[in-house]
Amino acid sequence: MRLYDCKNKKTVLLFFFNHEDERCLTRLSSLGRDYQQFRDAGAVIFPISIMPVDEGKKLHRQLSLPFPLLCDSDHSIAHIYRVGQCSSEPAHVCFEIISHVTDPQMLIVDPSGIIRSKHHLYTPGSHPDNQALIIECRNALR
DSSP: OOGGGGTTTOEEEEEEOOTTOHHHHHHHHHHHHTHHHHHHTTEEEEEEESSOHHHHHHHHHHHTOSSOOEEOTTOHHHHHHTSSOSOOOTTOOOOSOOOSOSSOEEEEEOTTSOEEEEEETTSTTOOOOHHHHHHHHHHHTO
């Protein structure tokens, strides 16, 4: 499934994660355990990290995830959502290699493509548990 396939049909949980951070991997695993509940709520999960595809395949197997990992190896998606920037200058063109997501976060995107919620994983009190996320996903369908 592609992100575009969800347009006007599903709520999307985008999880930009740092594949080198144990906190992110723990959260990724918990999303996998509750995946059926997210599906029942009309949501799909798209975890995205800046890593080569072969590393993504290895991590996917290691964690036994029920959904694919999206490997943003050219860091274009991280730039669009501003989760892995290499400069604070507004018009800066990045020629550096960004090695990881610098601001792991979850975005709840409604079927029309509007971001309804944003949760930063490194900010205390800003990372709800999966049950709260499931409720947010369900509410985004309305």
